[in-house]
Amino acid sequence: MLQGQKRWLYIAVPIFFFWFFGQIDKVGISIIQTDPDFLNTFGITGEDKNTKIGLLSFVFTIAYGVSNLFWGFIIDKFGARKTAIAGLSIWTLTMFSSGLTTSYEIFLVSRIILGFGEGMMIPVSGKFISSWFNNREIGRAQASGLTGNYLGPAIGAVVLTLIISSLHWQSAFFILAALNLFINIPMFIFLTRNKPEEHPHVSKEELAFIRHLDDDEKEGITSENKSFAQDYRFWIVWFGMLVCSFLFFGISIWLPTYLLEAKGFEQKGMSSITSLSWLFALGFVLSCGFLADKTRRPGLMASILFLMTTIFLTVAVFIPTPIIAGICMGLAMGCQGGVFHLSNMLMVKYSTPETAGRAAGLMGFTNIMGGFSSYIMGWLRDISNGDFSTSIAMLIFASILGLSAYVFTVKKEAAELHSAPLPTQNRHA
Numbered sequence: 227m228l229q230g231q232k233r234w235l236y237i238a239v240p241i242f243f244f245w246f247f248g249q250i251d252k253v254g255i256s257i258i259q260t261d262p263d264f265l266n267t268f269g270i271t272g273e274d275k276n277t278k279i280g281l282l283s284f285v286f287t288i289a290y291g292v293s294n295l296f297w298g299f300i301i302d303k304f305g306a307r308k309t310a311i312a313g314l315s316i317w318t319l320t321m322f323s324s325g326l327t328t329s330y331e332i333f334l335v336s337r338i339i340l341g342f343g344e345g346m347m348i349p350v351s352g353k354f355i356s357s358w359f360n361n362r363e364i365g366r367a368q369a370s371g372l373t374g375n376y377l378g379p380a381i382g383a384v385v386l387t388l389i390i391s392s393l394h395w396q397s398a399f400f401i402l403a404a405l406n407l408f409i410n411i412p413m414f415i416f417l418t419r420n421k422p423e424e425h426p427h428v429s430k431e432e433l434a435f436i437r438h439l440d441d442d443e444k445e446g447i448t449s450e451n452k453s454f455a456q457d458y459r460f461w462i463v464w465f466g467m468l469v470c471s472f473l474f475f476g477i478s479i480w481l482p483t484y485l486l487e488a489k490g491f492e493q494k495g496m497s498s499i500t501s502l503s504w505l506f507a508l509g510f511v512l513s514c515g516f517l518a519d520k521t522r523r524p525g526l527m528a529s530i531l532f533l534m535t536t537i538f539l540t541v542a543v544f545i546p547t548p549i550i551a552g553i554c555m556g557l558a559m560g561c562q563g564g565v566f567h568l569s570n571m572l573m574v575k576y577s578t579p580e581t582a583g584r585a586a587g588l589m590g591f592t593n594i595m596g597g598f599s600s601y602i603m604g605w606l607r608d609i610s611n612g613d614f615s616t617s618i619a620m621l622i623f624a625s626i627l628g629l630s631a632y633v634f635t636v637k638k639e640a641a642e643l644h645s646a647p648l649p650t651q652n653r654h655a
Contacts, residue, residue, distance in 0.1 A: 230432045236425060237358045238367060240413040241351050244310070246374030247405050248347055250382035251321060251340070252290075254398060255282055256479045257386045260486055260496070264395040268330040273608060278330070280604025283479045284597040285334050286341040287471075291594025293345030298584045301346065305420035306353040309346050311411060316343030318406040325399030348589060352573060357421050360436050361575070365519035368571050376511060376563055379478075380504035387497040459525075459638070460576045460585070462631050466528060467569040467592040469628035473535060474562040475596025476603055476621055478503075480614075481555060488614045489548035499549075503556030507563030514564040515571070524568045525635035531568075532629035535561040539622045543615060558621075565628070599624075 258264055259279050265271065270278045301309045320340040327333050351372065359367040389398045419425040422433050481503060485496040510531070518524045538558035542551045573589045603617040610616050 232428050233358045236417045237354050240417050242374040243410055243413060245372055246378035247410055248344055249375050249378040251402050253379050253478050254382060254386050256482050257383055258395050260482050261390050261395045267328055268333060276604035276607040280601040282337055283600035286337040287593050287597030289338045289341030290345045291591045293342040294591045297346035298349045301349045301353050302584055306350045307418050307420050310350045310414045313343050313346040314406055314411050318403050321399050321403035325396040360438060365515040365571050368515055368567055376504045376508035380501045383497050383500040457576050459635050462635050463569050463572045465631045466628050467589055468595045469624050470562050470565045471592045472595040472599040472624050473621055476599035477555060477559040479600040480603055484614055485552050489552055499552045503559050506556050506560030510560045510564030511567045514567050518571055524572055525632055525639040528565050528568045529629055529632040531561040531564045532625050535625040536622055539618055543618050
């Protein structure tokens, strides 16, 4: 069983749960911040209520984005396995302590520490996938490994709502800490290794397949030395990821509040549409992973996704029907999930296993824009008497910027398109 396919068990499965629980930890605050008892406990009331809410995500994503640079170098030096275990330990302790505090200021500090601990997620995933998968299956590896990125919040939105209504908002933090402690950390300890060469259960045939390069790939490495910092397309992707983070966090953090306060949904309806929105993102990730490997046109696909985001956000502003407006917001978020996946795939493409940690660290740094987005949206709501229109208009402008950036990659991408087949792996390895 799984002969010649062990990489999907030893790497893709741990990364799936890594993102499944990690993303619930990250965006669970969007559900928790709708609980009146949580808001009253921390004094999140008054005229600056929305700014205070936005600040919770702002400090988290600033720490998350900046720490990506730190973790990128740590990963290249000490390996993805030890880095993952260290980061998981930090965020497990932080989630537990978050459930104990009743001070807004201390809770802000815990969000900063959590952001630092989770900042290694993108570099760790990029390093593992770059080291363990053939270049021609990176799209599928990313889609398979990061499915948890969207399935986690899709399930988590419903589960957290039930936990908060049945128990208490503090219980949500304790349960999330326990899941990391008893599932994530053991998986990275017992299943993963930094490289397939180090794993005792990876066959020589599977290793040969992982390391196989087509002639055109070898030529590309020789001619360009795979220096991602000297490839303008990497920086276009990097800018596109800045915009993607701004949009994705802005929508995902505020979506539950938008549904409750702007569109009049009840808690059950809010959690259902929020969950559906994350399933939209999962659908875009899976389809983009498949299509990117088939068409080899990730730049064109990202351009289309930014255009679709612009359209969905515009419809959400002008459509009077709450359910359609909510779904359009979810579809816009889903499109950015697809862009996120394509950006990480391109990051691996423009780097090597030796530089993947640093390249992913730079890419992960773009998450810092998500903090600005959530904070600015809260501030705009406060000065607009709670209205979301100006905030969504800002997101529409951002999506146009993302489209404009990726257009510059389309022509060269088309010129470099080739049809070299995926090397055939020995299925009997």
